Amino acid sequence: MLGIVVGEPINASFPITFYQSAYVDYRFTPPRLRIFTLNPCIKNYQFLSADLHLNGNNFAPVRRNIYGTHLDDDCPSALIKKVTIHLGSRKVELNVQKVYKKSTEGITVCLQPVYYYSQWQNIVLYIEAWRAQGATRFIVYFHSATKETWRTLEYYRNLGMIELKSWPSFPSLPVDSADKYPKIDDSVFILSYFLAMNICILDIKTTIGTIADFDEVMVPTNGRLLDYATEEMTGTKVGALSFENHYVLFTPKIYTSHFSGVASPKFKILTWPSKAHKIFNGVIPKFSSKSYDALQECVNKIM
Structure with a gap:
């Protein structure tokens, strides 16, 4: 039975x-x-x-x-x-x-919730690099950060580039169960990452969307990501593109608030087998130095 x-x-x-x-x-x-x-x-x-x-x-x-x-x-x-x-x-x-369904051409970038964030230099490089790849909208959930970080986000919000949305501290559990489980906010940084990303995906109104941390930028071998993704995905059954990880080093480090190292980055290739040769074609993407002036101008206004 x-x-x-x-x-x-x-x-x-x-x-x-x-x-x-x-x-x-x-x-x-x-x-x-x-x-x-x-x-x-x-x-x-x-x-x-x-x-x-x-x-x-x-x-x-x-x-x-x-x-x-x-x-x-x-x-x-x-x-x-x-x-x-x-x-x-x-x-x-x-x-x-x-x-509703997506309508506007462009790339929307979803960010993880900003918790006690201090590396504002990452944000400047991040936004300018993504703009160069065709990003038209950034959605940032804000919880807490240093004054410099807030001023950086506020600067780009005033330019109309990013949307800042308040991200809450979550309430305590009911009294009859609070002593049986960990406090929600004790681990909410990890848990809320996935919650925020799912909510952000619903708010994407452009043809292309992505989820990327403040230290991640996706680039094809040639041209802009928006053009490449549009060509690869329009009229096909391709729903997503996968990018292999490569680390990049700048000298001097951008945390000195000097971005000259962006013009001559050094790439570190990971040793495990490649899973995305079709995107990079086995070649490290070339970096354009044209963004340096824009980066330095942003830094001067923020500082």
């Missing part, structure tokens, strides 16, 4: 916290409701009990059990304006944002 597994609702004793908004993703047919959380792994039979509030005053909320997989087609996701999560004695309300 086959055993029957009875669903188990997640209650207030379960260590879970929610991002401030839910999303209705119109890139799929039918649209999908997306709710983001930080929590331990859940079992296949565990679910969230949720009321879906629909547009219009004449519609009563629709109760649904939300598991780890997407709901069936009868979910009225296109009409949802608010979600109420019931966790036993605890209730969480989430407003809903809409996500």
